[in-house]
Amino acid sequence: xxxxxxxxxxxxCKALEEAVKQAVSKIGGFHEVVKVDDxxxxxxxxIVSTPALVIDGVVKSTGKLLSVDEVLKILKTF
Amino acid sequence: xxxxxxKLSGYFVFDILGLAHKSQxxxxxxxxxxxxxxxxxxxxxxxxxxxxxxxxxxxxKVRVYLQGKSEFNGNILAALFGIITPFCSCSAIxxxxxxxxxxxxxxITFSFLISxxxxxxxxxxxxxxxxxxxxxALYIALGLLVAILGGYIIGKxxxxxxxxxxxxxxxxxxxxxxxxxxxKQRVNEAWDYTVDIFKKIYLYVIAGVGIGAFIHGFVPADFxxxxxxxxxxxxxxxxxxxxxxxxxxxxxxMPLVEVLTSxxxxxxxxxxxxxxxxxxxxxxxxxxKRILHIRLIGIFFGIVGFGIxxxxxxxxxxxxGN
Numbered sequence: 495x496x497x498x499x500x501x502x503x504x505x506x507c508k509a510l511e512e513a514v515k516q517a518v519s520k521i522g523g524f525h526e527v528v529k530v531d532d533x534x535x536x537x538x539x540x541i542v543s544t545p546a547l548v549i550d551g552v553v554k555s556t557g558k559l560l561s562v563d564e565v566l567k568i569l570k571t572f
Numbered sequence: 573x574x575x576x577x578x579k580l581s582g583y584f585v586f587d588i589l590g591l592a593h594k595s596q597x598x599x600x601x602x603x604x605x606x607x608x609x610x611x612x613x614x615x616x617x618x619x620x621x622x623x624x625x626x627x628x629x630x631x632x633k634v635r636v637y638l639q640g641k642s643e644f645n646g647n648i649l650a651a652l653f654g655i656i657t658p659f660c661s662c663s664a665i666x667x668x669x670x671x672x673x674x675x676x677x678x679x680i681t682f683s684f685l686i687s688x689x690x691x692x693x694x695x696x697x698x699x700x701x702x703x704x705x706x707x708x709a710l711y712i713a714l715g716l717l718v719a720i721l722g723g724y725i726i727g728k729x730x731x732x733x734x735x736x737x738x739x740x741x742x743x744x745x746x747x748x749x750x751x752x753x754x755x756k757q758r759v760n761e762a763w764d765y766t767v768d769i770f771k772k773i774y775l776y777v778i779a780g781v782g783i784g785a786f787i788h789g790f791v792p793a794d795f796x797x798x799x800x801x802x803x804x805x806x807x808x809x810x811x812x813x814x815x816x817x818x819x820x821x822x823x824x825x826m827p828l829v830e831v832l833t834s835x836x837x838x839x840x841x842x843x844x845x846x847x848x849x850x851x852x853x854x855x856x857x858x859x860x861k862r863i864l865h866i867r868l869i870g871i872f873f874g875i876v877g878f879g880i881x882x883x884x885x886x887x888x889x890x891x892x893g894n
Contacts, residue, residue, distance in 0.1 A: 504662030533665055533863075534737070542670030543631040543663040557630055557663060561764075 495572050496526045500536045501545035506559045510545040517565035574610050581606040600789030607781045607827065611701040612774070615823075618697035619769055624762035626658045627753060631667055634684070639674045643727055646680040651719035654687025655712070661689065661856040665863055672739040679727015686876055687719035690851040694773060695822055699846070702830040710887075711843060718847070718879035725875055734865035776824030784831035794836050807841045808884035812877055815848025822849050840887025847880045 499514055501507025511529050518525050530536055539548060543557030547568065554568050582602055585591055591598035634653045638646055659667075664685065671681040691712060699708040753761070818825050826849075829842050857869050 502662070502665060504660075506660070506662065533669065536666060537669050537673060537739075540670075540673075540742075541632060542635050542667045543658075543660075544666050556632055557658060557660075558761075 498548040507545040596789045600785045604785035614701035620766040622693040623765045627758040647683040650683040651687040655691040659688035682726045683723025690715040698826040734868035773823035780824035780827035784827040811845035812848040838888045840884040844884030
């Protein structure tokens with residue numbers, strides 16, 4: 495799956511990226527993890543708070559720093 | 573509400589430690605222990621409650637509600653949403669652009685941008701703990717007024733040309749982004765958040781109350797009135813100017829303000845100061861500078877600053893010199 499982290503570089507955004515990477519390494523398999531920094535790109539997802547987590551184009555969480563476990567839970571539903 | 577704790581901490585300081593009643597050291601220590609623990613309890617309780625309620629509101633939802641609202645009504649709604657919506661200044665840019673995409677007028681966006689940091693959970697918890705519910709209610713009510721009118725005026729000034737990034741308005745109505753969570757998840761999330769915030773601010777609280785306790789015990793009660801001109805005309809603008817750089821330290825600054833009010837600082841001056849601390853934040857201005865012309869940020873600060881000044885003067889006038 496394609497996992498995108500939307501964020502303009504705030505501390506929470508970096509922390510979410512870290513959590514996602516850990517979760518992905520736990521779940522195994524090949525997944526694409528992309529950090530989207532460009533605000534114009536971010537706005538295309540129709541969100542107003544960052545960091546946001548997008549999986550295969552679907553917004554899963556906004557304005558929240560998710561823990562590794564929470565990310566795992568979301569990833570497993572795919 | 574905290575009588576039991578007043579007695580218990582008094583018993584500890586005066587009976588177990590054996591410090592004399594009315595001694596400066598004893599008074600200062602009693603005040604320090606009493607105030608710190610009281611504030612800690614209230615901080616945890618209020619932040620938990622607010623962050624739990626907030627799991628039901630995200631900024632995306634607010635945008636859906638605000639879309640297509642008329643001016644003024646929209647300003648009122650936006651300011652009210654500012655109380656209950658989680659907001660971090662790092663989200664200011666996507667918020668601003670996202671609201672524009674939804675064709676929400678910038679005046680309404682500014683009402684939200686003024687209200688959200690002003691009514692942050694730390695400020696509300698600290699105010700409640702230090703000054704009681706009446707002052708907290710006044711702070712919220714006047715803060716809303718500044719947010720509503722400030723945003724309304726900014727909206728009337730037609731400042732859209734100062735937005736530096738072109739935004740394409742989206743077509744049609746917005747759909748709510750649905751993110752499901754169970755009650756248990758919400759409680760966990762709220763608790764994690766509370767612990768997180770508490771860890772960030774408890775040292776500031778201890779430092780603030782510590783310095784406050786020192787002032788409380790060792791500085792005479794009419795100090796400010798006598799030496800710093802408690803009711804001088806420049807007290808309010810001075811308080812606002814001093815409040816601007818202190819955003820990240822709200823938790824440490826507020827205990828000091830409480831003590832200063834007992835030493836002759838007028839309540840209106842104190843309210844202005846606290847509003848300046850929360851509403852006029854330099855880090856937020858720096859972030860917004862990436863998408864807004866400096867002139868628009870200047871107008872934003874100017875209008876909010878002016879509103880806060882009025883609040884201070886009005887209060888000092890109504891309440892008089894205590």
